[in-house]
Amino acid sequence: DVKVTQSSRYLVKRTGEKVFLECVQDMDHENMFWYRQDPGLGLRLIYFSYDVKMKEKGDIPEGYSVSREKKERFSLILESASTNQTSMYLCASSLSAGGLGSDTQYFGPGTRLTVL
Amino acid sequence: AQSVTQPDIHITVSEGASLELRCNYSYGATPYLFWYVQSPGQGLQLLLKYFSGDTLVQGIKGFEAEFKRSQSSFNLRKPSVHWSDAAEYFCAVGPNTGNQFYFGTGTSLTVIP
Numbered sequence: 205d206v207k208v209t210q211s212s213r214y215l216v217k218r219t220g221e222k223v224f225l226e227c228v229q230d231m232d233h234e235n236m237f238w239y240r241q242d243p244g245l246g247l248r249l250i251y252f253s254y255d256v257k258m259k260e261k262g263d264i265p266e267g268y269s270v271s272r273e274k275k276e277r278f279s280l281i282l283e284s285a286s287t288n289q290t291s292m293y294l295c296a297s298s299l300s301a302g303g304l305g306s307d308t309q310y311f312g313p314g315t316r317l318t319v320l
Numbered sequence: 321a322q323s324v325t326q327p328d329i330h331i332t333v334s335e336g337a338s339l340e341l342r343c344n345y346s347y348g349a350t351p352y353l354f355w356y357v358q359s360p361g362q363g364l365q366l367l368l369k370y371f372s373g374d375t376l377v378q379g380i381k382g383f384e385a386e387f388k389r390s391q392s393s394f395n396l397r398k399p400s401v402h403w404s405d406a407a408e409y410f411c412a413v414g415p416n417t418g419n420q421f422y423f424g425t426g427t428s429l430t431v432i433p
Contacts, residue, residue: 208363237421244329246410246425247364262420294363307414308354309421311363 207231208312210295216318223282225315227295234300236278237309238262238270241292253278285319292316322347324413326424333401334432341396341427343411352414353394355385358426359407367409370394381405406431 211226229236237252239262249262251270259270267289271279278297282289293315298307323346333339345351352371356364368379375387385396394411411424 213361239423244425247423249420252420296364308366308369309364311356311365313361313363 208295208297208310210293210312210315212315213313214316214318216320217282217285218320219286221282221285221319223285223317223319225280225282225293225295225317227278227280227297227312228276229278229297229310230276231297231299231310232275233297233310234275235298235307236272237296237298238268238278238280239294239296240264241294241314247294250280285317287319290317290319322351322413322420322422324411324422324424326409326411326427328427329425330428330430332430332432335403336400339396339398339401339405339429341409341411341429343394343396343424344392345394345411345413346392347413350389353385353387354412354414354421355379355383355394355396356410356412357381357407358410364410367396401429401431403431403433405429 208229217223235254238250239247241247248264250268253259253272269281295312296309298309325344354369355367358364367383368377370377370387377385383398387394408426408428410426413422
């Protein structure tokens, strides 16, 4: 079974702090994704990566950056956390580099981030 | 632009009753269609997906969904709901080309004994 793990289930940070959310997948997937989930808004894509060191912006990249130095690990970085970034953050991975739309995405359990 | 609409924010059904969750999509070609379920405090788990072929798709946990091109719909059904089905359900679209999934806003299901 594909396993996607996220470094923390719950995180509390202060405004202005730099925050790192880590995601690791164990199935040699090419693609990895970061979403944020908010009530009434569903899942919104922040960034995705289709290869090591490759990244593309999703719908809401402002205030975030990402890093993918190894195939299995995809990090989401909040350079200076703000209260409006309080949310649930979900990481996902999928298998192939081409035809991303057809790939099943496998999700981690999520990190609930609170910024005070 | 692609979009997914789940018109029902919240649905309540009695245990043992049938269930239908609605999903409509906006896309020029036949998309890839998915239903995911999210139990409280958990990530999303794939229930089923449609790529082509038979428009009635069977998934896990006794769920099925039917693709109707004429209605741009991909509704999720279950003939008899169990209390453990209480969760949030997301419909998603993946394009034939390109890189991005689009998720609906979700339908929260409550099951009453």
